[in-house]
Amino acid sequence: MKKLSYLLAAAVLVACQSGKKTEEAVVEETPATTVSLVKKWETDTTLTTPESVYYDVTNGVLYVACIGAVPPDAKDGDGFIAKVGLDGAIIDTQWVVGLDGPKGMGMVGNLLYVSNIDEVVEIDVNTGEITNRFPVDGASFLNDITVDASGTVYISDSGVSKIFALSNGAVALWTEGEVLGGPNGLLAEDGRLMVASFGAGKFSTISIADKDVKMVVDSIPGGDGVVALDGDYFVSNWNGEVYYVTEDWKKTKLLDTKAAGANAADIEIAADQSLLFVPTFFGNTVVAYDIVKE
Numbered sequence: 001m002k003k004l005s006y007l008l009a010a011a012v013l014v015a016c017q018s019g020k021k022t023e024e025a026v027v028e029e030t031p032a033t034t035v036s037l038v039k040k041w042e043t044d045t046t047l048t049t050p051e052s053v054y055y056d057v058t059n060g061v062l063y064v065a066c067i068g069a070v071p072p073d074a075k076d077g078d079g080f081i082a083k084v085g086l087d088g089a090i091i092d093t094q095w096v097v098g099l100d101g102p103k104g105m106g107m108v109g110n111l112l113y114v115s116n117i118d119e120v121v122e123i124d125v126n127t128g129e130i131t132n133r134f135p136v137d138g139a140s141f142l143n144d145i146t147v148d149a150s151g152t153v154y155i156s157d158s159g160v161s162k163i164f165a166l167s168n169g170a171v172a173l174w175t176e177g178e179v180l181g182g183p184n185g186l187l188a189e190d191g192r193l194m195v196a197s198f199g200a201g202k203f204s205t206i207s208i209a210d211k212d213v214k215m216v217v218d219s220i221p222g223g224d225g226v227v228a229l230d231g232d233y234f235v236s237n238w239n240g241e242v243y244y245v246t247e248d249w250k251k252t253k254l255l256d257t258k259a260a261g262a263n264a265a266d267i268e269i270a271a272d273q274s275l276l277f278v279p280t281f282f283g284n285t286v287v288a289y290d291i292v293k294e
Contacts, residue, residue, distance in 0.1 A: 035244045037254050037289035041088035050279035052266035054105035065102035075100045095128050104144035108151045115142035134171050148188035156183040158198050175211045185226035196223030196235050216249045225267035236264040
């Protein structure tokens with residue numbers, strides 16, 4: 001997530017003491033597969049502070065969580081979810097309104113779950129109506145969301161190094177600890193969570209069975225979004241970078257927009273379209289890139 005000084009401080013504020021601390025250093029190498037990103041389109045600038053993009057495969061649309069005015073943890077009610085077409089056209093800028101600092105998103109059936117500072121908001125995508133709100137006790141800065149195969153919703157909290165879980169209508173602390181390094185980007189897959197840490201700048205796995213944490217890649221500062229493609233990963237650095245990480249944990253930088261002042265927040269992928277979507281945060285746009293593998 002965000003690189004503002006107060007946010008970075010929040011990302012490493014309080015480290016709690018549970019969680020196993022198995023970490024492995026990884027030597028950076030250039031992967032054999034050549035992957036590149038080629039810009040395809042960019043939305044207009046009506047997406048005020050877009051933090052996250054979610055691809056609804058069933059309905060063929062993108063949902064964009066827009067914080068509105070900063071700071072991103074202000075309970076100001078000006079956050080919203082926009083609906084965007086796969087061609088970059090804005091379908092409905094103010095599709096869902098009345099949020100504070102909406103960020104990560106995930107879906108279970110027709111329900112969209114959105115992190116909103118210290119609560120998780122449930123939205124029926126068929127109507128665009130908010131159907132439930134789940135307060136999260138002990139939350140400071142809820143950030144990304146991922147959903148596993150069982151329908152459990154996991155929510156990272158970058159401010160207090162915790163991960164919460166929402167299941168059967170109840171939210172509970174799932175794991176916590178300094179080893180998480182200010183967790184941000186989450187991706188559930190194959191009995192584990194992939195975690196990009198904003199504060200510690202590392203990419204880790206967490207076993208869902210025993211919550212053992214293993215660092216697999218280091219030196220990805222400002223870790224924000226995580227998506228997978230064919231066993232490999234794209235990981236964004238909020239400052240304006242996107243990395244490609246292979247399944248054997250070799251990384252290479254694919255995108256660097258820092259000089260242009262464009263951030264790379266919580267990315268999304270449309271694997272069926274070979275597209276990667278990058279919300280530019282302060283740039284107020286979403287950019288789509290063709291994924292080219294050779």
